[in-house]
Amino acid sequence: MIRRRSHPAASLSARRTEAFTDGVFAIAATLLVLGLTDQSLGSPTTDEQLADALVGLAHPVFSFVISFLILCVMWMTHVRQFEWIVRIDDAGMWINNGRLLLIVLVPFTSSLDTTSNDLLLGRVLLPVNFFLAIVMGWLQWVWAVRSGAITDLSADDARRLGRASISAVILSGAAMALSPLIGSIGFLLFALDGPLTRLLRGGDAPISSPATTSRDDEASDGGVGGRG
Template sequence: MIRGKVHPEATVGATRLAAFTDGVFAIAATLLVLDLTTHTFGAVQSNAELWGALAAMVPQFFNFALSFLLLCLLWMTHVEQFEWIVRVDGVVIWLNNIRLLFIVVVPFATGLTTEYSTYTAGRVLMPITFFLAILTSWLQWSWAVRRRADLMPDLSEADARAYGRGALSAVIISLLVVIISPWIGSAAFLLFVFDGLLTRLLRGR
Protein backbone atom coordinates (compact mmCIF):
# COMPACT_ATOMS: atom_id res chain seq x y z
CA MET A 1 0.00 0.00 0.00
CA ILE A 2 1.24 3.48 -0.87
CA ARG A 3 1.47 5.64 2.24
CA GLY A 4 1.98 9.31 1.53
CA LYS A 5 2.95 10.06 5.14
CA VAL A 6 5.92 7.68 4.79
CA HIS A 7 7.02 8.74 1.34
CA PRO A 8 4.93 11.40 -0.46
CA GLU A 9 6.56 10.63 -3.80
CA ALA A 10 6.06 6.85 -3.54
CA THR A 11 5.06 5.07 -6.74
CA VAL A 12 4.36 1.50 -7.82
CA GLY A 13 4.13 -0.22 -11.18
CA ALA A 14 0.93 0.43 -13.14
CA THR A 15 0.33 -3.17 -14.27
CA ARG A 16 -1.95 -4.28 -11.44
CA LEU A 17 -4.01 -1.09 -11.52
CA ALA A 18 -4.47 -1.38 -15.29
CA ALA A 19 -5.52 -5.04 -14.99
CA PHE A 20 -7.98 -4.28 -12.18
CA THR A 21 -9.48 -1.46 -14.25
CA ASP A 22 -9.84 -3.74 -17.28
CA GLY A 23 -11.77 -6.22 -15.15
CA VAL A 24 -14.17 -3.62 -13.77
CA PHE A 25 -14.88 -2.27 -17.25
CA ALA A 26 -15.55 -5.81 -18.51
CA ILE A 27 -17.97 -6.56 -15.67
CA ALA A 28 -19.83 -3.25 -16.11
CA ALA A 29 -20.19 -3.84 -19.86
CA THR A 30 -21.47 -7.38 -19.27
CA LEU A 31 -24.02 -6.29 -16.66
CA LEU A 32 -25.66 -4.00 -19.21
CA VAL A 33 -27.27 -6.97 -20.93
CA LEU A 34 -29.19 -7.97 -17.79
CA ASP A 35 -31.74 -5.24 -18.53
CA LEU A 36 -32.60 -6.92 -21.84
CA THR A 37 -35.28 -9.34 -20.64
CA THR A 38 -38.58 -10.69 -21.95
CA HIS A 39 -40.54 -10.18 -18.72
CA THR A 40 -42.69 -7.46 -20.34
CA PHE A 41 -43.67 -9.62 -23.33
CA GLY A 42 -46.64 -11.29 -21.69
CA ALA A 43 -48.29 -14.19 -23.49
CA VAL A 44 -46.92 -14.08 -27.04
CA GLN A 45 -49.02 -16.20 -29.40
CA SER A 46 -47.84 -15.19 -32.86
CA ASN A 47 -44.87 -13.94 -34.82
CA ALA A 48 -46.54 -10.56 -35.15
CA GLU A 49 -46.93 -10.24 -31.39
CA LEU A 50 -43.30 -11.21 -30.86
CA TRP A 51 -42.06 -8.66 -33.38
CA GLY A 52 -44.31 -6.07 -31.77
CA ALA A 53 -42.88 -6.85 -28.34
CA LEU A 54 -39.33 -6.58 -29.69
CA ALA A 55 -40.19 -3.28 -31.39
CA ALA A 56 -41.39 -1.94 -28.04
CA MET A 57 -37.90 -2.65 -26.68
CA VAL A 58 -36.18 -0.36 -29.18
CA PRO A 59 -35.47 2.31 -26.49
CA GLN A 60 -33.87 -0.42 -24.35
CA PHE A 61 -31.74 -1.65 -27.24
CA PHE A 62 -30.69 1.92 -28.04
CA ASN A 63 -29.64 2.74 -24.47
CA PHE A 64 -27.89 -0.63 -24.14
CA ALA A 65 -25.89 -0.09 -27.33
CA LEU A 66 -25.16 3.53 -26.41
CA SER A 67 -23.87 2.68 -22.93
CA PHE A 68 -21.82 -0.23 -24.27
CA LEU A 69 -20.25 2.02 -26.91
CA LEU A 70 -19.46 4.76 -24.39
CA LEU A 71 -17.94 2.23 -21.99
CA CYS A 72 -15.79 0.93 -24.84
CA LEU A 73 -14.62 4.47 -25.62
CA LEU A 74 -13.80 5.11 -21.96
CA TRP A 75 -11.92 1.82 -21.79
CA MET A 76 -9.98 2.71 -24.95
CA THR A 77 -9.02 6.01 -23.30
CA HIS A 78 -7.84 4.06 -20.25
CA VAL A 79 -5.77 1.75 -22.47
CA GLU A 80 -4.20 4.67 -24.30
CA GLN A 81 -3.34 6.45 -21.05
CA PHE A 82 -1.73 3.39 -19.52
CA GLU A 83 0.40 2.83 -22.58
CA TRP A 84 2.29 5.85 -21.25
CA ILE A 85 1.67 5.71 -17.50
CA VAL A 86 4.16 3.10 -16.31
CA ARG A 87 4.05 3.94 -12.61
CA VAL A 88 1.27 5.25 -10.37
CA ASP A 89 1.10 7.09 -7.07
CA GLY A 90 -1.66 7.30 -4.47
CA VAL A 91 -3.45 10.15 -6.25
CA VAL A 92 -3.63 8.26 -9.55
CA ILE A 93 -4.88 5.16 -7.76
CA TRP A 94 -7.67 7.00 -5.96
CA LEU A 95 -8.71 9.00 -9.00
CA ASN A 96 -8.89 5.69 -10.85
CA ASN A 97 -11.00 4.19 -8.05
CA ILE A 98 -13.38 7.16 -8.23
CA ARG A 99 -13.67 6.75 -11.99
CA LEU A 100 -14.49 3.06 -11.55
CA LEU A 101 -17.16 4.01 -9.00
CA PHE A 102 -18.99 5.84 -11.78
CA ILE A 103 -18.30 3.06 -14.28
CA VAL A 104 -20.01 0.42 -12.14
CA VAL A 105 -23.06 2.71 -11.81
CA VAL A 106 -23.52 2.76 -15.61
CA PRO A 107 -25.72 -0.39 -15.81
CA PHE A 108 -28.06 1.00 -13.13
CA ALA A 109 -28.15 4.45 -14.76
CA THR A 110 -28.86 2.88 -18.15
CA GLY A 111 -31.77 0.85 -16.79
CA LEU A 112 -33.19 3.87 -14.98
CA THR A 113 -32.96 6.02 -18.10
CA THR A 114 -34.81 3.40 -20.12
CA GLU A 115 -37.58 2.84 -17.59
CA TYR A 116 -38.10 6.43 -16.46
CA SER A 117 -37.26 8.45 -19.56
CA THR A 118 -40.44 10.50 -19.14
CA TYR A 119 -38.98 12.08 -16.00
CA THR A 120 -36.15 14.61 -15.94
CA ALA A 121 -34.21 12.64 -13.33
CA GLY A 122 -34.45 9.56 -15.52
CA ARG A 123 -33.12 11.42 -18.55
CA VAL A 124 -30.14 13.07 -16.83
CA LEU A 125 -28.73 10.31 -14.62
CA MET A 126 -26.91 8.45 -17.40
CA PRO A 127 -25.37 11.64 -18.88
CA ILE A 128 -24.27 12.76 -15.39
CA THR A 129 -22.70 9.35 -14.71
CA PHE A 130 -20.68 9.43 -17.92
CA PHE A 131 -19.70 13.07 -17.39
CA LEU A 132 -18.28 12.28 -13.95
CA ALA A 133 -16.39 9.25 -15.28
CA ILE A 134 -14.92 11.28 -18.16
CA LEU A 135 -14.05 14.20 -15.88
CA THR A 136 -12.27 11.90 -13.42
CA SER A 137 -10.34 10.28 -16.26
CA TRP A 138 -9.18 13.70 -17.44
CA LEU A 139 -8.19 14.72 -13.90
CA GLN A 140 -6.21 11.49 -13.58
CA TRP A 141 -4.28 12.27 -16.75
CA SER A 142 -3.73 15.88 -15.69
CA TRP A 143 -2.20 14.71 -12.42
CA ALA A 144 0.00 12.21 -14.26
CA VAL A 145 1.21 15.04 -16.50
CA ARG A 146 2.09 17.02 -13.40
CA ARG A 147 4.27 14.11 -12.23
CA ARG A 148 5.32 13.10 -15.73
CA ALA A 149 8.97 12.54 -14.84
CA ASP A 150 8.01 9.87 -12.29
CA LEU A 151 4.88 8.35 -13.83
CA MET A 152 5.37 8.49 -17.60
CA PRO A 153 8.98 9.43 -18.36
CA ASP A 154 8.82 8.20 -21.97
CA LEU A 155 6.28 10.86 -22.99
CA SER A 156 7.43 14.38 -23.76
CA GLU A 157 5.82 17.24 -21.88
CA ALA A 158 4.52 18.79 -25.11
CA ASP A 159 2.84 15.55 -26.20
CA ALA A 160 1.42 14.94 -22.72
CA ARG A 161 -0.17 18.38 -22.60
CA ALA A 162 -1.45 18.09 -26.17
CA TYR A 163 -3.13 14.79 -25.27
CA GLY A 164 -4.64 16.43 -22.18
CA ARG A 165 -6.06 19.31 -24.23
CA GLY A 166 -7.54 16.82 -26.65
CA ALA A 167 -9.05 14.77 -23.83
CA LEU A 168 -10.66 17.94 -22.52
CA SER A 169 -12.97 17.84 -25.55
CA ALA A 170 -14.74 14.79 -24.13
CA VAL A 171 -15.23 16.63 -20.82
CA ILE A 172 -16.74 19.64 -22.59
CA ILE A 173 -19.03 17.57 -24.80
CA SER A 174 -20.20 15.35 -21.94
CA LEU A 175 -21.06 18.48 -19.94
CA LEU A 176 -23.10 19.78 -22.87
CA VAL A 177 -24.83 16.39 -23.02
CA VAL A 178 -25.84 16.79 -19.37
CA ILE A 179 -27.15 20.30 -20.04
CA ILE A 180 -29.41 19.38 -22.96
CA SER A 181 -30.41 15.86 -21.86
CA PRO A 182 -33.45 17.06 -19.83
CA TRP A 183 -35.05 17.97 -23.17
CA ILE A 184 -33.87 15.26 -25.56
CA GLY A 185 -32.69 12.46 -23.26
CA SER A 186 -30.11 9.97 -24.54
CA ALA A 187 -30.18 11.55 -28.00
CA ALA A 188 -27.95 14.25 -26.49
CA PHE A 189 -25.05 11.79 -26.70
CA LEU A 190 -25.05 12.35 -30.47
CA LEU A 191 -23.00 15.46 -29.68
CA PHE A 192 -20.02 13.12 -29.42
CA VAL A 193 -19.87 13.02 -33.22
CA PHE A 194 -18.14 16.40 -32.86
CA ASP A 195 -15.48 15.05 -30.49
CA GLY A 196 -12.87 14.59 -33.21
CA LEU A 197 -13.34 18.13 -34.50
CA LEU A 198 -13.17 19.69 -31.03
CA THR A 199 -10.12 17.57 -30.18
CA ARG A 200 -8.26 18.92 -33.22
CA LEU A 201 -9.26 22.49 -32.35
CA LEU A 202 -8.05 22.16 -28.76
CA ARG A 203 -4.77 20.62 -29.91
CA GLY A 204 -4.33 23.43 -32.39
CA ARG A 205 -4.23 21.16 -35.42
Protein backbone atom coordinates in the same frame (compact mmCIF):
# COMPACT_ATOMS: atom_id res chain seq x y z
CA MET B 1 14.99 -13.81 -10.02
CA ILE B 2 13.29 -10.85 -8.30
CA ARG B 3 13.50 -7.63 -10.26
CA ARG B 4 14.25 -4.45 -8.37
CA ARG B 5 11.91 -1.53 -8.81
CA SER B 6 13.63 1.39 -10.47
CA HIS B 7 10.98 3.95 -9.47
CA PRO B 8 10.59 5.75 -6.14
CA ALA B 9 9.30 3.79 -3.16
CA ALA B 10 6.31 6.12 -2.89
CA SER B 11 4.98 4.88 -6.24
CA LEU B 12 4.19 1.47 -7.69
CA SER B 13 4.08 -0.10 -11.10
CA ALA B 14 0.88 0.88 -12.90
CA ARG B 15 0.41 -2.55 -14.45
CA ARG B 16 -1.75 -4.01 -11.69
CA THR B 17 -3.94 -0.89 -11.62
CA GLU B 18 -4.27 -1.16 -15.39
CA ALA B 19 -5.34 -4.82 -15.20
CA PHE B 20 -7.83 -4.16 -12.39
CA THR B 21 -9.36 -1.30 -14.37
CA ASP B 22 -9.68 -3.50 -17.46
CA GLY B 23 -11.64 -6.04 -15.42
CA VAL B 24 -14.01 -3.45 -13.95
CA PHE B 25 -14.76 -2.02 -17.39
CA ALA B 26 -15.46 -5.51 -18.75
CA ILE B 27 -17.85 -6.37 -15.92
CA ALA B 28 -19.72 -3.05 -16.16
CA ALA B 29 -20.13 -3.42 -19.93
CA THR B 30 -21.43 -6.98 -19.49
CA LEU B 31 -23.94 -6.02 -16.78
CA LEU B 32 -25.52 -3.46 -19.10
CA VAL B 33 -27.40 -6.23 -20.88
CA LEU B 34 -29.38 -6.94 -17.71
CA GLY B 35 -31.34 -3.80 -18.45
CA LEU B 36 -32.63 -5.55 -21.58
CA THR B 37 -33.28 -8.94 -19.99
CA ASP B 38 -35.46 -7.23 -17.36
CA GLN B 39 -37.79 -5.96 -20.09
CA SER B 40 -40.95 -7.97 -20.63
CA LEU B 41 -42.11 -8.89 -24.11
CA GLY B 42 -45.46 -10.03 -22.82
CA SER B 43 -46.73 -13.33 -24.21
CA PRO B 44 -46.64 -13.01 -28.00
CA THR B 45 -48.15 -15.92 -29.91
CA THR B 46 -47.39 -14.76 -33.46
CA ASP B 47 -44.39 -13.33 -35.27
CA GLU B 48 -46.26 -10.05 -35.72
CA GLN B 49 -46.89 -9.73 -31.98
CA LEU B 50 -43.27 -10.54 -31.22
CA ALA B 51 -42.10 -7.97 -33.79
CA ASP B 52 -44.34 -5.32 -32.21
CA ALA B 53 -42.99 -6.17 -28.76
CA LEU B 54 -39.41 -5.86 -30.01
CA VAL B 55 -40.17 -2.49 -31.57
CA GLY B 56 -41.42 -1.43 -28.16
CA LEU B 57 -37.91 -2.08 -26.85
CA ALA B 58 -36.42 0.59 -29.12
CA HIS B 59 -35.52 2.95 -26.29
CA PRO B 60 -34.08 0.26 -23.96
CA VAL B 61 -31.98 -1.05 -26.86
CA PHE B 62 -30.78 2.47 -27.72
CA SER B 63 -29.86 3.11 -24.08
CA PHE B 64 -27.96 -0.19 -23.95
CA VAL B 65 -26.08 0.41 -27.19
CA ILE B 66 -25.11 4.03 -26.45
CA SER B 67 -24.00 3.15 -22.91
CA PHE B 68 -21.95 0.21 -24.16
CA LEU B 69 -20.28 2.31 -26.86
CA ILE B 70 -19.39 5.15 -24.48
CA LEU B 71 -17.97 2.63 -21.99
CA CYS B 72 -15.87 1.22 -24.83
CA VAL B 73 -14.66 4.70 -25.74
CA MET B 74 -13.71 5.37 -22.12
CA TRP B 75 -11.89 2.03 -21.93
CA MET B 76 -9.96 2.95 -25.07
CA THR B 77 -8.95 6.18 -23.32
CA HIS B 78 -7.80 4.14 -20.32
CA VAL B 79 -5.71 1.91 -22.60
CA ARG B 80 -4.07 4.88 -24.31
CA GLN B 81 -3.35 6.61 -21.00
CA PHE B 82 -1.64 3.57 -19.55
CA GLU B 83 0.57 3.22 -22.61
CA TRP B 84 2.35 6.24 -21.12
CA ILE B 85 1.68 5.96 -17.38
CA VAL B 86 4.31 3.62 -15.93
CA ARG B 87 3.91 4.18 -12.20
CA ILE B 88 1.17 5.26 -9.85
CA ASP B 89 1.00 6.61 -6.31
CA ASP B 90 -1.82 6.69 -3.75
CA ALA B 91 -3.35 9.84 -5.22
CA GLY B 92 -3.36 8.32 -8.71
CA MET B 93 -4.94 5.10 -7.46
CA TRP B 94 -7.72 6.96 -5.65
CA ILE B 95 -8.47 9.05 -8.72
CA ASN B 96 -8.69 5.83 -10.71
CA ASN B 97 -10.87 4.24 -8.00
CA GLY B 98 -13.20 7.26 -8.16
CA ARG B 99 -13.56 6.80 -11.90
CA LEU B 100 -14.25 3.08 -11.45
CA LEU B 101 -16.92 3.83 -8.84
CA LEU B 102 -18.71 5.88 -11.47
CA ILE B 103 -18.15 3.20 -14.12
CA VAL B 104 -19.79 0.44 -12.06
CA LEU B 105 -22.80 2.73 -11.53
CA VAL B 106 -23.45 2.92 -15.28
CA PRO B 107 -25.56 -0.30 -15.48
CA PHE B 108 -27.80 1.09 -12.72
CA THR B 109 -28.24 4.58 -14.21
CA SER B 110 -28.70 3.01 -17.65
CA SER B 111 -31.55 0.89 -16.29
CA LEU B 112 -33.13 4.04 -14.82
CA ASP B 113 -32.89 5.67 -18.23
CA THR B 114 -34.77 2.66 -19.59
CA THR B 115 -37.48 2.29 -16.96
CA SER B 116 -38.02 5.89 -15.80
CA ASN B 117 -37.30 7.98 -18.86
CA ASP B 118 -40.58 9.86 -18.38
CA LEU B 119 -39.22 11.29 -15.11
CA LEU B 120 -36.61 14.05 -14.92
CA LEU B 121 -34.22 12.09 -12.70
CA GLY B 122 -34.59 9.04 -14.90
CA ARG B 123 -33.45 11.08 -17.91
CA VAL B 124 -30.57 12.98 -16.34
CA LEU B 125 -28.80 10.49 -14.04
CA LEU B 126 -27.12 8.51 -16.85
CA PRO B 127 -25.71 11.64 -18.57
CA VAL B 128 -24.56 12.98 -15.17
CA ASN B 129 -22.93 9.60 -14.44
CA PHE B 130 -21.00 9.61 -17.71
CA PHE B 131 -20.01 13.27 -17.38
CA LEU B 132 -18.48 12.72 -13.94
CA ALA B 133 -16.70 9.54 -15.07
CA ILE B 134 -15.21 11.34 -18.08
CA VAL B 135 -14.09 14.25 -15.90
CA MET B 136 -12.35 11.75 -13.61
CA GLY B 137 -10.57 10.28 -16.63
CA TRP B 138 -9.34 13.75 -17.59
CA LEU B 139 -8.21 14.41 -14.02
CA GLN B 140 -6.23 11.17 -14.11
CA TRP B 141 -4.23 12.45 -17.08
CA VAL B 142 -3.69 15.80 -15.34
CA TRP B 143 -2.41 13.92 -12.27
CA ALA B 144 -0.13 11.76 -14.43
CA VAL B 145 1.43 14.78 -16.12
CA ARG B 146 1.97 16.72 -12.90
CA SER B 147 3.22 13.78 -10.83
CA GLY B 148 5.82 12.65 -13.34
CA ALA B 149 4.14 9.27 -13.83
CA ILE B 150 4.61 9.49 -17.62
CA THR B 151 7.70 8.41 -19.51
CA ASP B 152 8.78 8.64 -23.15
CA LEU B 153 6.49 11.58 -23.84
CA SER B 154 7.55 15.18 -24.22
CA ALA B 155 5.96 17.84 -22.03
CA ASP B 156 4.52 19.57 -25.10
CA ASP B 157 2.88 16.38 -26.37
CA ALA B 158 1.51 15.63 -22.90
CA ARG B 159 -0.14 19.06 -22.86
CA ARG B 160 -1.53 18.52 -26.36
CA LEU B 161 -3.09 15.23 -25.32
CA GLY B 162 -4.49 16.89 -22.22
CA ARG B 163 -6.15 19.54 -24.36
CA ALA B 164 -7.56 16.85 -26.62
CA SER B 165 -9.14 15.10 -23.64
CA ILE B 166 -11.32 18.15 -23.04
CA SER B 167 -13.29 17.11 -26.14
CA ALA B 168 -15.15 14.35 -24.31
CA VAL B 169 -15.66 16.61 -21.27
CA ILE B 170 -17.29 19.25 -23.50
CA LEU B 171 -19.50 16.76 -25.34
CA SER B 172 -20.59 14.88 -22.24
CA GLY B 173 -21.31 18.21 -20.51
CA ALA B 174 -23.46 19.26 -23.47
CA ALA B 175 -25.28 15.91 -23.40
CA MET B 176 -25.90 16.36 -19.68
CA ALA B 177 -27.24 19.89 -20.22
CA LEU B 178 -29.64 18.63 -22.90
CA SER B 179 -30.73 15.54 -20.96
CA PRO B 180 -33.74 17.16 -19.21
CA LEU B 181 -35.19 17.72 -22.69
CA ILE B 182 -34.01 14.75 -24.76
CA GLY B 183 -32.48 12.28 -22.29
CA SER B 184 -29.76 9.96 -23.53
CA ILE B 185 -30.33 11.00 -27.16
CA GLY B 186 -27.90 13.81 -26.40
CA PHE B 187 -25.09 11.25 -26.44
CA LEU B 188 -25.28 11.35 -30.23
CA LEU B 189 -23.14 14.47 -29.87
CA PHE B 190 -20.21 12.09 -29.45
CA ALA B 191 -20.25 11.73 -33.23
CA LEU B 192 -18.37 15.05 -33.13
CA ASP B 193 -15.67 13.69 -30.85
CA GLY B 194 -13.14 12.91 -33.60
CA PRO B 195 -13.14 16.34 -35.29
CA LEU B 196 -13.22 18.19 -31.96
CA THR B 197 -10.37 16.08 -30.61
CA ARG B 198 -8.18 16.88 -33.62
CA LEU B 199 -9.05 20.57 -33.32
CA LEU B 200 -8.12 20.76 -29.64
CA ARG B 201 -5.01 18.63 -30.12
CA GLY B 202 -3.79 20.90 -32.87
CA GLY B 203 -4.51 18.90 -36.01
CA ASP B 204 -3.08 15.53 -37.00
CA ALA B 205 0.56 16.29 -36.23
CA PRO B 206 2.24 13.15 -34.87
CA ILE B 207 2.96 12.78 -31.18
CA SER B 208 6.71 12.73 -30.80
CA SER B 209 8.29 10.32 -28.36
CA PRO B 210 11.97 10.59 -27.51
CA ALA B 211 12.32 6.85 -26.92
CA THR B 212 9.51 4.79 -28.45
CA THR B 213 8.57 5.36 -32.08
CA SER B 214 5.78 2.78 -32.11
CA ARG B 215 3.99 4.65 -29.34
CA ASP B 216 4.22 7.83 -31.40
CA ASP B 217 2.14 6.30 -34.18
CA GLU B 218 -0.48 4.93 -31.80
CA ALA B 219 -0.87 8.21 -29.91
CA SER B 220 -1.13 10.33 -33.06
CA ASP B 221 -3.81 7.98 -34.39
CA GLY B 222 -6.28 8.58 -31.55
CA GLY B 223 -4.91 10.66 -28.73
CA VAL B 224 -5.03 9.75 -25.05
CA GLY B 225 -7.91 11.86 -23.93
CA GLY B 226 -9.68 12.62 -27.16
CA ARG B 227 -11.93 9.64 -26.61
CA GLY B 228 -13.16 10.59 -23.16
